[in-house]
Amino acid sequence: MKRASLIIVLALLLVSFLYSLVLGLGFGQGMRGSPHDFSLANWNPDKEMCRVCHVPHDHVLATQRYTNGLLWNHGVSSASYTMYSSSWSPTIEGQQSAQPDGTAKLCLGCHDGTAAIDTFDKYAGGSWHMDDENPIFIIPGFSDGANLDMRGTHPISIRFPSGQVGDGKNFKDINTVTWTSGDTVASTLDNGKVQCSTCHDVHDQETVPGTRLLRSPQTVADGGSPSQLCLTCHIK
Numbered sequence: 168m169k170r171a172s173l174i175i176v177l178a179l180l181l182v183s184f185l186y187s188l189v190l191g192l193g194f195g196q197g198m199r200g201s202p203h204d205f206s207l208a209n210w211n212p213d214k215e216m217c218r219v220c221h222v223p224h225d226h227v228l229a230t231q232r233y234t235n236g237l238l239w240n241h242g243v244s245s246a247s248y249t250m251y252s253s254s255w256s257p258t259i260e261g262q263q264s265a266q267p268d269g270t271a272k273l274c275l276g277c278h279d280g281t282a283a284i285d286t287f288d289k290y291a292g293g294s295w296h297m298d299d300e301n302p303i304f305i306i307p308g309f310s311d312g313a314n315l316d317m318r319g320t321h322p323i324s325i326r327f328p329s330g331q332v333g334d335g336k337n338f339k340d341i342n343t344v345t346w347t348s349g350d351t352v353a354s355t356l357d358n359g360k361v362q363c364s365t366c367h368d369v370h371d372q373e374t375v376p377g378t379r380l381l382r383s384p385q386t387v388a389d390g391g392s393p394s395q396l397c398l399t400c401h402i403k
């Protein structure tokens with residue numbers, strides 16, 4: 168390779184490296200090496216990455232995990248939850264599911280701490296829970312009698328209140344506002360509902376430690392503006 172072209176190649180590599188630093192939080196860099204890459208975990212005998220959560224053909228167990236959608240291959244929680252609903256907060260106007268549903272069910276299958284992280288595929292699992300990994304990752308962190316208490320977590324499995332999206336007062340136009348990846352907020356809703364995966368990207372890396380796989384930064388130090396994530400949706 169001629170020296171001039173080598174310099175150009177090196178310059179391009181440097182630019183793309185700096186660009187990835189600027190982009191900061193991960194944002195579509197893929198899940199290899201991310202908090203959800205369990206390919207090195209002791210409890211994952213095949214050392215595959217996707218298989219902990221998705222399987223191409225579900226015929227191993229009689230439990231039909233695929234009925235949770237998205238070729239799901241992981242145990243889900245049977246816990247019941249006290250929701251952040253209009254009976255708890257009268258100012259809530261969006262239509263809310265009675266219990267967490269859709270993709271929130273999938274996250275809670277590990278994160279509510281009741282189902283074991285290693286309950287997947289044909290491996291019996293059942294011995295490694297979220298509190299073994301790190302209790303801070305248990306969502307929700309509290310219980311309300313027999314129920315897990317979602318009232319300390321931003322509402323999930325909830326639709327935007329009708330007539331308030333893009334009204335200039337309450338919520339921005341979710342069809343046009345975007346996360347740092349450039350995806351619109353609308354494209355990260357699940358059947359029209361805000362879920363865990365609306366704010367977090369389960370398939371992404373966390374290149375700035377402590378940014379919790381958020382789809383947009385929350386601070387200037389992380390490359391955004393103060394509470395940028397919240398202000399992507401709320402007008403305040």
Ligand code: HEC
Nearest residue numbers: 198203216217218219220221237270273274364368369370
């Ligand atoms: C820790 C669990 C987990 C792992 C590991 C995982 N996924 Fe997912 N995946 C999810 C969840 C939860 C959803 C639904 C929420 C969402 O879409 O963000 C999902 C959604 C998807 C979807 C549909 C929606 C979309 O984002 O396109 C595809 C396709 C997908 N995953 C592919 C993969 C592939 C390929 C891998 C391996 C490289 C993988 N996933 C690894 C949990 C996981």
Ligand code: HEC
Nearest residue numbers: 202219273274277284300301304363364367369377379380
């Ligand atoms: C197969 C089990 C599993 C599923 C399913 C799963 N997670 Fe996780 N998640 C984990 C584990 C284990 C950790 C802790 C990883 C570690 O120790 O660094 C984690 C970490 C996280 C973190 C913190 C990352 C950090 O290091 O700050 C967030 C945020 C998160 N998960 C969100 C989600 C969301 C949102 C979903 C669903 C879209 C989801 N997870 C689905 C197992 C899971």
Ligand code: HEC
Nearest residue numbers: 271274275278303304305306321322323362363366367379
């Ligand atoms: C409205 C956006 C939003 C939604 C919806 C949301 N989170 Fe988070 N989550 C955050 C933010 C912001 C943080 C960073 C910690 C903080 O600011 O307290 C976080 C932190 C976390 C953490 C790291 C542990 C901690 O407490 O700091 C985990 C794990 C997590 N979320 C999982 C989930 C799961 C599972 C769901 C669905 C049940 C969910 N999140 C729904 C915004 C959200």
Ligand code: HEC
Nearest residue numbers: 256258259260261322326327328352361365396397399400
């Ligand atoms: C994806 C869009 C979105 C993001 C991002 C988001 N929210 Fe929300 N938020 C909603 C929706 C939708 C509701 C339900 C509103 C309703 O039903 O009236 C809600 C409800 C709330 C409520 C409850 C209001 C009540 O009346 O009880 C608070 C407080 C709140 N959000 C604060 C935050 C904060 C703080 C952040 C950032 C950490 C945040 N939100 C991020 C969409 C979002």
